[in-house]
Every structure is written in structure tokens, then in C-alpha cells.
Amino acid sequence: MTAPLLQIRDVVRRFGVRRGVFAPRRTLTAVAGVSLDLPRGEVLGLVGESGCGKSTLARIVLGLDKPTEGEVLIDGRPVASLHRLERSRLVQPVFQDPYSSLNPRRSVEAIIGQPLLVHGEGTPAERRDRVAEMLGLVGLGPRHAAAYPSQLSGGQRQRVAIARALILRPALVVCDEPTSALDVSVQAQILNLLMELRARLGLSYLFISHNLAVVQLVASRVAVMYLGRVVEEGDPETVLRTPAHPYTRALLASVLQPRPGRGLPDPQLAGSFPNPLEPPSGCAFHPRCPLAVPRCAAERPGLDPATGEHRAACHFAALAET
Amino acid sequence: MRQALLDVRRLSVRIPVEAGTLHAVRDASLAIGRGETLCVVGESGCGKSLTSLAIMGLLPPGAVRSAELLSFDGEDLLRAPRSRMRALRGNRMAMIFQEPMTSLNPAWTIGEQLAEPFLHHGKGDRRQARDRAVELLERVGITAAASRLVQYPHELSGGLRQRVMIAMALMCGPELLLADEPTTALDVTIQAEILRLLARLQREMGLALLLVTHDLGVVAAVATRVAVMYAGEVVEEGPAEAVFGAPRHPYTQGLLRCIPIPGETPRGQPLGTIPGSVPSLVGGFESCAFRDRCPHARAACAEPVAERMDAAGHRWRCILEPSG
Amino acid sequence: MSVTAPSLPAVRRRPGRWLGNPGFVVAAVVLGAILLMAVLAPLVAPFDPYEQVLDRRMLPPGFVDAERASPAHLLGTDNLGRDYLSRLIYGARISLLIGFFTMLVSGVIGTVLGVAAGYFGGRVDAVVSFLVTTRLSLPVVMVALAVVAVVGGSLQVVVLVLGLLLWDRFAVVMRSATMQLRGLDYVLAARAIGSSTPRILLTELLPNLASSLVVVASYEMAQAILLEAALSFLGLGVQPPLPSWGLMVAEAREFMLFEPWMIVLPGIAICVLVLAINLLGDGIRDATAPEGRA
Numbered sequence: 031m032t033a034p035l036l037q038i039r040d041v042v043r044r045f046g047v048r049r050g051v052f053a054p055r056r057t058l059t060a061v062a063g064v065s066l067d068l069p070r071g072e073v074l075g076l077v078g079e080s081g082c083g084k085s086t087l088a089r090i091v092l093g094l095d096k097p098t099e100g101e102v103l104i105d106g107r108p109v110a111s112l113h114r115l116e117r118s119r120l121v122q123p124v125f126q127d128p129y130s131s132l133n134p135r136r137s138v139e140a141i142i143g144q145p146l147l148v149h150g151e152g153t154p155a156e157r158r159d160r161v162a163e164m165l166g167l168v169g170l171g172p173r174h175a176a177a178y179p180s181q182l183s184g185g186q187r188q189r190v191a192i193a194r195a196l197i198l199r200p201a202l203v204v205c206d207e208p209t210s211a212l213d214v215s216v217q218a219q220i221l222n223l224l225m226e227l228r229a230r231l232g233l234s235y236l237f238i239s240h241n242l243a244v245v246q247l248v249a250s251r252v253a254v255m256y257l258g259r260v261v262e263e264g265d266p267e268t269v270l271r272t273p274a275h276p277y278t279r280a281l282l283a284s285v286l287q288p289r290p291g292r293g294l295p296d297p298q299l300a301g302s303f304p305n306p307l308e309p310p311s312g313c314a315f316h317p318r319c320p321l322a323v324p325r326c327a328a329e330r331p332g333l334d335p336a337t338g339e340h341r342a343a344c345h346f347a348a349l350a351e352t
Numbered sequence: 353m354r355q356a357l358l359d360v361r362r363l364s365v366r367i368p369v370e371a372g373t374l375h376a377v378r379d380a381s382l383a384i385g386r387g388e389t390l391c392v393v394g395e396s397g398c399g400k401s402l403t404s405l406a407i408m409g410l411l412p413p414g415a416v417r418s419a420e421l422l423s424f425d426g427e428d429l430l431r432a433p434r435s436r437m438r439a440l441r442g443n444r445m446a447m448i449f450q451e452p453m454t455s456l457n458p459a460w461t462i463g464e465q466l467a468e469p470f471l472h473h474g475k476g477d478r479r480q481a482r483d484r485a486v487e488l489l490e491r492v493g494i495t496a497a498a499s500r501l502v503q504y505p506h507e508l509s510g511g512l513r514q515r516v517m518i519a520m521a522l523m524c525g526p527e528l529l530l531a532d533e534p535t536t537a538l539d540v541t542i543q544a545e546i547l548r549l550l551a552r553l554q555r556e557m558g559l560a561l562l563l564v565t566h567d568l569g570v571v572a573a574v575a576t577r578v579a580v581m582y583a584g585e586v587v588e589e590g591p592a593e594a595v596f597g598a599p600r601h602p603y604t605q606g607l608l609r610c611i612p613i614p615g616e617t618p619r620g621q622p623l624g625t626i627p628g629s630v631p632s633l634v635g636g637f638e639s640c641a642f643r644d645r646c647p648h649a650r651a652a653c654a655e656p657v658a659e660r661m662d663a664a665g666h667r668w669r670c671i672l673e674p675s676g
Numbered sequence: 677m678s679v680t681a682p683s684l685p686a687v688r689r690r691p692g693r694w695l696g697n698p699g700f701v702v703a704a705v706v707l708g709a710i711l712l713m714a715v716l717a718p719l720v721a722p723f724d725p726y727e728q729v730l731d732r733r734m735l736p737p738g739f740v741d742a743e744r745a746s747p748a749h750l751l752g753t754d755n756l757g758r759d760y761l762s763r764l765i766y767g768a769r770i771s772l773l774i775g776f777f778t779m780l781v782s783g784v785i786g787t788v789l790g791v792a793a794g795y796f797g798g799r800v801d802a803v804v805s806f807l808v809t810t811r812l813s814l815p816v817v818m819v820a821l822a823v824v825a826v827v828g829g830s831l832q833v834v835v836l837v838l839g840l841l842l843w844d845r846f847a848v849v850m851r852s853a854t855m856q857l858r859g860l861d862y863v864l865a866a867r868a869i870g871s872s873t874p875r876i877l878l879t880e881l882l883p884n885l886a887s888s889l890v891v892v893a894s895y896e897m898a899q900a901i902l903l904e905a906a907l908s909f910l911g912l913g914v915q916p917p918l919p920s921w922g923l924m925v926a927e928a929r930e931f932m933l934f935e936p937w938m939i940v941l942p943g944i945a946i947c948v949l950v951l952a953i954n955l956l957g958d959g960i961r962d963a964t965a966p967e968g969r970a
Contacts, residue, residue, distance in 0.1 A: 079539035079540065079541065079542075080510075080539055089864075092864075092868050093868075094864060094867055094868060114867070114870040114871075114872070115870040117870065118868060118869050118870030119870075121868075122868055122869070123864065123865060123868050125861040125864070125865065126861075127861060130860045130861045130862065131860075131861035131862050131864075131865055132862055133862045133866075133880055133883075133884070134884070135883040135884055136883075144866070144869060144871075144879075145869040145870070148869055148870050148871050148872075148875065149870060183629055184396070185629070191865070194865065194869070198869065213395035213396055213566060214395065214566065214567075214568070214607060214610045214611055215395060215606065215607060215610045215625060215626040216395075217610065218609075218610035218611075218612075218623040218624060218625045218626075219625045221612075221623055222622040222623055222625060225620075225622065226622070240539065240540060241540075242540075242614055243611075243612040243613060243614045243617075244612055246612075246614050246615075246619070247612045247617055247619055247623070248619075266619075270614050270615060271615065280541055281540060281541065282614070283544070284540040284541045284543065284544040285540065285569070285614060286543075286544070286547075286567065286569025286570055286572065286573050287569055287572060287613050287614075288568040288569055288571070288572045288596060288608055288611050288613070289572050289596065289613075290572045290575070290592040290593050290596045290597070291572075291592075291593060292572070292573065293573065294544065294547050294548045294551055294573050294574065295544050295573070296544070296548065297541045297544050297545070299541055299545075303509060303511075303539075303542075
């Protein structure tokens with residue numbers, strides 16, 4: 031068995047937070063010990079709501095932030111200690127908002143060609159050819175090369191961002207909510223494009239989204255995060271059909287489908303998202319959980335570290351399976 | 353014809369731009385009765401938000417509104433003076449915006465902001481305003497309501513802020529509530545809670561709710577009627593079951609195919625898409641605005657398209673014969 | 677979220693953006709004329725600005741007093757019989773030189789400090805913020821007066837002193853603008869493609885800071901011109917017989933009651949130049965801002 035392309039090993043990321051000069055320094059734990067593997071050529075879907083730590087984790091995987099503890103290996107090499115040029119050949123991002131991910135002062139050609147320039151690859155003419163090739167690959171034409179981002183639609187901008195990410199032929203692409211800012215018809219186009227490119231170029235994706243419907247469509251594995259921890263992980267069919275963690279069930283229940291007459295879902299969650307500066311004791315989800323018992327507040331359930339296909343961090347996980 | 357609280361006929365919004373005139377909304381007709389939820393759905397730039405702003409008389413400077421009819425509870429809003437509109441807005445017609453972060457003023461406490469419309473419209477004195485604020489905060493599911501009154505917006509989470517916005521809109525007991533993407537900025541679990549809240553309040557208070565959204569999932573969950581907008585036109589409008597069950601307009605059909613449904617949409621296969629992109633609205637149209645992207649387009653689509661309606665009150669703008 | 681904004685169409689780039697702003701056009705023409713005059717002073721000026729003709733002292737311009745005026749001296753002569761128009765033309769050189777070089781010195785200092793503070797944050801930011809606060813606690817005119825009084829006034833000294841004093845606005849504006857930009861995804865993307873920090877600062881940040889930079893720069897240039905005039909007026913700026921506009925105002929002060937035009941003419945020159953520079957800065961900012969969402 032070959033090693034997974036991406037290995038996230040017990041990653042913890044804490045931030046010092048200070049509200050005002052004289053306030054005491056407090057610690058915010060954005061990622062509280064996450065271990066995940068992504069085999070080559072697959073898509074790992076990472077699901078969670080705002081504040082769950084998924085974007086912090088994405089930045090650590092991209093090498094743009096260093097973990098406080100633990101490490102991230104891509105192709106067996108620790109991302110945090112790689113030189114920026116080496117790192118950028120391994121992993122590239124596609125961000126959520128195509129309006130802020132492209133420099134408004136540069137042409138499409140300059141944006142897509144920039145990675146080659148930074149890496150000192152090819153002559154100007156060769157770079158232009160590579161850019162033209164990438165434009166074709168993401169479904170844009172040569173006439174877009176001279177355009178500026180403001181002249182493009184949201185979908186076209188996202189295609190430019192994808193072309194920029196792929197021109198260095200990275201093995202791993204971190205897609206951080208790549209379709210959330212787009213209209214539904216455009217979202218479908220971009221999802222199709224990402225899937226087609228993955229198959230054609232043999233890419234692996236870490237695909238982050240709050241939308242379970244999108245994740246189950248594209249991912250070959252899915253991990254659900256809550257307050258800095260993975261609470262459930264497995265293959266998407268199993269996780270979505272028989273969710274073992276009550277939070278996953280709530281998320282699933284909240285997905286609104288374009289079918290009338292089903293009424294409104296009731297995620298049956300008490301309270302609201304906890305303050306990450308004061309995480310609840312035991313299982314972080316227990317204050318909102320419909321199943322919570324005293325034990326949940328005292329003892330944090332572990333995510334079974336065995337190689338099981340479907341893992342959930344809940345004292346009642348076994349109950350739900352059956 | 354049912355008695356509508358809000359009746360909009362052939363509403364148009366034109367915006368002068370450098371290259372000419374942008375026909376942002378064209379001949380949009382809508383009606384909502386008391387206790388009904390009308391969802392206006394469409395993609396960015398389709399004119400759905402401008403439609404709701406035009407109804408409220410809150411269009412951005414320069415934009416021109418025209419209509420055959422714009423009546424609220426029998427009153428002609430087209431000819432209503434500004435003072436009359438100010439008296440109605442926030443009072444009998446209220447509005448909720450998308451971004452709970454920016455629609456509350458960070459410099460004022462929750463209590464002060466809740467009391468403002470109540471006092472402005474002369475509904476009572478400060479004591480009554482305070483009592484009403486506490487009552488409504490409790491009603492929108494905020495615990496320890498009295499203590500929230502002295503808090504500032506930044507002390508609340510996004511979901512709580514949106515509840516406060518809803519409470520604020522309800523302070524004067526409106527009959528019509530316009531909500532523009534009220535849940536788009538929220539997490540999915542909180543979205544579900546806010547939508548449940550809106551539906552409950554609407555039932556309890558007999559509100560007419562006009563909900564503007566891009567999310568067909570939200571529409572399916574709450575709408576009694578749906579209006580689908582494309583390129584400034586209402587291309588299809590009707591009861592929710594009819595629009596979702598038997599969509600007549602190719603744009604609606606295409607849109608529904610774009611949305612993945614967990615457990616149903618086959619994995620590993622491409623999603624349905626709508627090829628092409630939205631046409632420029634500068635200069636206006638005579639023909640069907642969707643014909644460049646439509647799989648069924650034919651020569652006759654270049655002619656002006658008349659609106660058609662079936663017996664159930666399902667209206668659409670397409671020359672195709674309904675199949676089945 | 678960008679899904680739902682009632683999206684008005686993006687305004688396309690077009691040449692009319694430059695010409696459509698009347699303030700900008702007027703300012704550009706005026707500034708161009710002053711610049712040309714300053715550069716070509718030896719050719720344009722009718723007389724040597726230093727040549728004293730003692731029997732032609734204080735001749736008023738023709739439009740003030742046609743009887744006493746001399747047709748040779750369009751704007752009259754000063755108390756030493758020097759041609760006033762020529763002195764004004766040569767004075768433009770001094771104002772523009774001081775304005776430009778002061779702006780350059782302060783701009784480089786302020787931009788480097790501000791961008792560093794905004795981009796790196798943390799300790800760098802704390803140090804820069806401390807420097808800014810320190811600088812803001814110094815009264816500019818007092819310090820300038822003191823330094824010039826000790827070292828002696830000259831063009832170079834004035835430029836250096838003002839340059840070292842006027843960088844605070846550059847630093848503050850660049851710091852906050854950089855902070856806004858550094859969190860944007862295109863800066864993250866630039867880091868992800870392996871760009872070095874200097875490259876990110878130069879190619880991703882600076883072009884997007886340019887429009888605020890232009891505004892501050894034009895403001896500071898105007899400010900430096902005004903300060904030079906003030907220092908010269910107080911006798912501590914450039915020294916006579918150099919024809920600085922501020923110095924001309926100072927020299928005309930004694931005759932204010934009898935020959936008010938002597939003080940009005942250089943005063944107008946200062947006002948027009950300062951106004952033109954400010955309008956030009958605003959115009960450049962408006963015309964070069966990227967369309968849509970930056």
C-alpha cells in the first residue's frame with residue numbers, strides 16, 4: 031500500500047487573542063487535533079459551519095500557516111518546512127470568492143502566468159503558450175487573456191483562479207468553498223469542471239464546503255468538523271445514509287431540497303454555536319445535542335483511531351449504526 | 353381573483369448607465385395575499401432585489417420605477433407622496449436584509465434600535481416600546497430578552513442578529529414583510545431555524561411574506577407561490593407545487609437540474625448546467641431573453657413572448673406547448 | 677457573499693474617464709503650464725529675476741495703475757526694481773522643486789514604514805505605530821524653524837527637514853490600506869504560488885495601493901509648498917535673493933497698505949498651484965481605480 035498523498039497528523043492550531051491592550055491574553059483553539067488522510071487521486075470533503083476550523087486547516091495544508099502542534103505531509107514531505115517554491119509545486123488553492131482572489135490590476139494572462147514567472151519557467155513566448163493552453167483547459171478562450179477581472183463574470187473569474195492553481199501541475203488542490211459565492215447554474219458548471227479536471231489530470235482535492243449536497247457529489251471521503259475537531263468521517267454514501275454523529279444528522283436535516291411539500295427541517299439543535307474561546311467540556315457538541323447525557327459533559331468521546339471505514343466521535347455512535 | 357394585499361402589475365425599473373439604459377426589471381407582475389409567502393427566486397442580476405426595493409420605494413438614486421399598478425391594501429403606492437411612503441415603511445410594510453452584520457448600527461444598543469421604528473411611527477411611549485421589544489425578542493426565540501436590550505450588535509452571533517432584525521421589522525405589527533436573502537449569510541443549521549421562525553411568525557400574525565432568494569431549497573421549504581425571475585423578467589409564476597412539479601419555462605427546468613440532491617443525484621456524473629451566460633440588459637429586449645441559452649429555442653422565440661396562464665393560476669412566458 | 681447584491685453592470689474602462697472630470701482637466705492644464713514655465717524659465721522670463729534697476733522700483737502692473745505702469749513690466753517691479761513676473765516664474769521652480777523632493781523623501785519613508793507595518797503586523801507594527809505617534813507629537817513648524825535656525829536655511833535643508841517631518845500621513849494611510857489588502861485572497865494566492873515577500877509587496881500590493889498613494893502624495897506636495905512659503909515668509913526658508921513665493925510675500929509685507937498687489941500676486945500663485953496639485957491627485961485616483969470590486 032502506498033502512503034496517502036496528504037497526511038494530516040494531529041494538527042493543532044492555537045491563536046493568542048487579546049481584546050485591548052490591557053486585557054489578558056486568551057487562547058483560541060481553531061484546530062484541536064485533527065488527523066486525516068487523503069489517498070492519491072481522491073477527493074476528501076471537509077464539511078462544517080463557520081468557525082469549525084476548516085479554513086484554518088486549509089491554510090495549514092497550503093503551508094500559509096504553521097500548526098502549533100502536529101504536522102502536515104504532502105507526498106511524505108512536511109509542508110511547514112518546505113521552501114515556498116517546492117511547496118507551491120505540491121499544493122495550490124482555489125478560494126471561495128473569485129472577486130477577491132484575483133488581483134484587479136492584472137490581466138487574466140498575467141494572473142495565470144504569474145506562477146511560471148515566479149518559478150522562472152520558460153521564455154515569455156512559452157509562458158504565453160502555457161497560459162493559452164490552461165485557458166482552453168478551463169473552458170475560456172484566447173480572447174479572455176487580455177481581459178481584466180472586472181470584465182469577467184463570477185464563473186469566469188473562478189475558471190481563471192482554477193487555471194492559476196493548475197498551471198504548476200500540483201498534485202493536491204485545496205478547494206475552499208469554491209462554489210459558495212456563485213449562482214446555482216454557475217456552481218454546477220464549476221463543479222463539473224473541477225471533476226473533469228481531476229479525472230483528466232489525476233489531481234487530488236481537499237474539498238471544503240458547508241454544503242453537504244455538493245460534498246457528497248464530489249467527495250470520495252467525507253469528514254465533518256465541529257469546533258476544531260473531526261466528529262465523523264467515512265465514505266460519503268455511508269455517512270449520508272447512516273450518519274453516526276448527531277451533529278452530522280442535524281447538518282443533513284438542514285439541507286433544503288428543491289422539493290415542495292416537505293416543510294421545514296428541524297435540526298433539533300439547542301442553543302447556538304459555542305464561543306470558541308470557552309469550548310464546552312467533554313464532547314464540544316453536548317450543549318446542543320438532543321442525545322446528551324451527563325457523561326457527554328464529562329468525557330470527550332474519541333474518534334476511533336482504528337482504520338475503520340466509518341468513524342464517529344460520539345458515545346452513542348454504535349447505537350446509531352444499528 | 354383572490355384579494356391581494358400587495359398587487360404589482362407590469363413593474364419596470366430602469367437605471368441609466370454610461371452605455372444607455374439598463375432595463376433591470378421589465379414588466380414584472382406579482383401579487384401576495386395575507387398569510388401567503390411569495391418567493392422571488394433567480395440568480396444575481398435578475399432583478400429580484402430591485403423588485404423588492406421598488407415596491408418599498410427604496411430604489412438607489414437614478415433608478416426609475418414605473419408600473420401599471422402598485423397597490424398595497426387597495427392604496428395606490430405609485431402616486432403616494434414620500435411622506436406617505438415613510439409612514440408605511442417600517443410600519444405596515446417592513447423589510448429584512450441579508451447581512452445582519454451591517455444592517456444593525458454598531459453604535460446603538462439592541463433596545464434603542466428596536467424602539468426606534470416604534471417611536472418614530474408614534475405607536476407609543478418609551479415604556480411601551482421597551483415592553484414590545486422584550487415581547488418580540490422572546491417571540492423570535494431570544495432568551496434573557498430584557499438583558500439583551502442593553503447589548504450592542506457586536507456582542508451577538510450572526511443568528512441572533514438576524515433574529516433581532518426580524519424582531520425589529522415586527523415592532524410596528526406590519527402586514528407585509530419583505531425579506532431579501534434573510535438566511536444567505538447564515539450557516540445551514542441556523543438557516544433552518546430562522547426559516548422556521550419566519551414561517552411560525554407568519555402563521556401567527558397572518559403576515560404576507562415576500563421572500564427574495566437565490567436558493568431553490570429555501571423556496572421549496574417555505575413558498576406558497578413562486579416567481580422565477582430571469583434577466584429582469586418574471587419568466588414563470590405560480591403555486592409552489594406547480595412550479596416545482598411541472599416547471600413550464602426552460603429556465604426553471606434548467607435551474608432545477610443544476611442542484612445536487614443528496615442521495616439522488618448520481619455521483620461521478622456531471623450535473624445539469626445552463627450553457628452560456630445572462631445577456632446584457634442594456635437596451636432592453638423585444639424577444640425572449642433566454643433564447644440564446646435555451647435548448648428549445650426556435651425562430652419564433654425572436655418575437656415578443658406573450659404571457660400564458662393555465663386554470664390553476666400558473667403563469668409563464670414561453671411559446672413552447674407544455675409537454676405532459 | 678456576492679450572490680445577491682443587486683448587481684449593477686461594471687463600468688467599462690474608457691478614455692472619457694480622464695476627460696470627463698472637468699476639475700482634473702483644468703488642474704492638469706494649469707499644472708502643466710506652471711511646470712513648463714518653471715522648466716523654461718530662462719526662455720520665458722522677460723528679465724533677469726535678480727537684476728535690480730533702482731530707478732524703476734515698485735512699478736505697479738498695468739491693470740492696477742495704468743498711469744504709473746511700464747509696458748515692459750507686465751506685472752510691475754518690486755522694491756528693488758526687479759521684474760515681478762520674472763521673479764514669479766523663477767519662484768515656480770523653487771516651489772515645485774521643494775514640493776516634489778519633499779514629497780519624494782517623505783513618501784519613501786512613510787510608504788516603507790506603513791507597508792511594512794500593515795503587511796507584517798505584530799512587532800513591526802508596534803514599532804512603526806510608536807514612530808508615528810512620536811512624529812505626531814512634534815509640531816512641524818516649530819521643529820522646522822528650530823532646525824533651520826541652527827543649521828541655516830537653504831533649499832536642501834528645507835527639503836530634508838520637511839521630508840523627515842511629513843511622512844506620517846503616508847505611513848498611516850499605507851498601513852491601513854495594506855492591512856485591508858493583505859487579507860485578500862489574491863495575496864494568499866500569491867503566497868501559495870511561491871512568490872517571495874518582496875515580489876508580493878511590489879507586484880500585488882503596491883499597484884493596488886497606488887490610488888491612495890497618489891492622493892496622499894499630492895496632498896503632501898501641496899503641504900510642503902505651503903510650509904516652504906511659510907518658512908520663507910518667516911525668513912527661515914530659502915534665503916534671499918532666491919525668488920521664493922513665500923519670500924516674495926514676506927518682502928511685500930511692508931508695502932501691503934500702499935501696494936497690495938505685491939502681496940496678492942505671489943499669494944494667488946501659491947493658491948493656484950496648491951489647488952491644482954490637489955485636484956490632479958483626486959482626478960488620478962478616480963480615473964485609475966479598478967472598476968467593480970477592488
